[in-house]
Amino acid sequence: MIAISIALLASYWLGKQTAEILGVTEHAAGIFGTAVATMGMLMTAAFVLAMDTFGPIVDNAGGIVEMSNASKEVRAGTDALDAAGNTTKALTKGYAIGSAALAAFLLFSAYLDKVRLVQTEIQLAAGVALDKIVTLQAVDLGKVEVFVGGLIGAMLVFLFSAYAIRAVSNVAQEIIKEVRRQFKEIPGLLEGAPGARADYARCVDITTRGALRAMVLPGALAVIVPILVGWLLKAEAAAALLMVGTMSGILLATVMNNAGGAWDNAKKYIEAGAMGGKGSEAHKAAVVGDTIGDPFKDTAGPSLHVLIKLLATITLVLAPLFI
Numbered sequence: 001m002i003a004i005s006i007a008l009l010a011s012y013w014l015g016k017q018t019a020e021i022l023g024v025t026e027h028a029a030g031i032f033g034t035a036v037a038t039m040g041m042l043m044t045a046a047f048v049l050a051m052d053t054f055g056p057i058v059d060n061a062g063g064i065v066e067m068s069n070a071s072k073e074v075r076a077g078t079d080a081l082d083a084a085g086n087t088t089k090a091l092t093k094g095y096a097i098g099s100a101a102l103a104a105f106l107l108f109s110a111y112l113d114k115v116r117l118v119q120t121e122i123q124l125a126a127g128v129a130l131d132k133i134v135t136l137q138a139v140d141l142g143k144v145e146v147f148v149g150g151l152i153g154a155m156l157v158f159l160f161s162a163y164a165i166r167a168v169s170n171v172a173q174e175i176i177k178e179v180r181r182q183f184k185e186i187p188g189l190l191e192g193a194p195g196a197r198a199d200y201a202r203c204v205d206i207t208t209r210g211a212l213r214a215m216v217l218p219g220a221l222a223v224i225v226p227i228l229v230g231w232l233l234k235a236e237a238a239a240a241l242l243m244v245g246t247m248s249g250i251l252l253a254t255v256m257n258n259a260g261g262a263w264d265n266a267k268k269y270i271e272a273g274a275m276g277g278k279g280s281e282a283h284k285a286a287v288v289g290d291t292i293g294d295p296f297k298d299t300a301g302p303s304l305h306v307l308i309k310l311l312a313t314i315t316l317v318l319a320p321l322f323i
Helices: 002-016 026-042 045-067 072-125 144-185 200-214 216-271 281-317
Strands: none
Touching (some): 002 072, 144 200, 144 216
8 A cells, every 4th residue: 555655646746747848737747647657557567467377377287287196296396386376466466456546546536527527517507607616626525425425435345345255155155066966966976987077067157157147246236336326425425435435445455365365375385284284274274264265366356456447437427417
């Protein structure tokens, strides 16, 4: 958070220094500076994608080595690479949430500009003199409806994450039921008989369909809630929802990304022989932690990046409806 804050303050200050050259206000020049910084972060896309792809590649390599009954030495090597991959994935998700924070600040500023523009047009159409026009200049959390909008924004982040994590759990339960059914109904599958073959397509189908269905509710929440807040509580409350939701989302996404990677690496550390190794009580606890960490780092955490940008985009596009 300190790094993101420094990036915002520094880019805004550097942008302000160009106000006279650009012939705009200092605030507009500061926004331009943050826009340049956001583009600068996006310029590292190739590097970030390479680091992010490294994790799944070495994870799959470990699975292939395990299924092929390779020696322990080979498995130890892929485990070390997988642990490094978890770290690189956590780092790249940090880059992603950092760029999301900078982009959200730009979109928040664009939303306020849009609201002012619409308010000005409405008042001019009503015959109000130009020097008498009143527009939204700041978000006042002292107003009860604005404070409520901020509370709803923070709540939405946690509720969205809860539904995403529950989606993983529910689909996993369906897969467990299907695996048990196949073990029961396909002769020799549990014993590993040569002629017995699992129905892999059925498991893939359950995973895909379940994942799509489970994300309907959190996706609908992300769209419906900001629209309702803006329509019922008006533009300033929608701004509070966007502002507080962005802050909460950045914090929670960072926690989930790093915690998930830490839990996964803790399990691998124990499996490498520390604290009793595989089968120990520490290993059982680490497996439970990794079961929680996977939806943290692979589902809810990355989804929050999308939620933050979606909230900003929806409020910006529908700003005229909130006046």
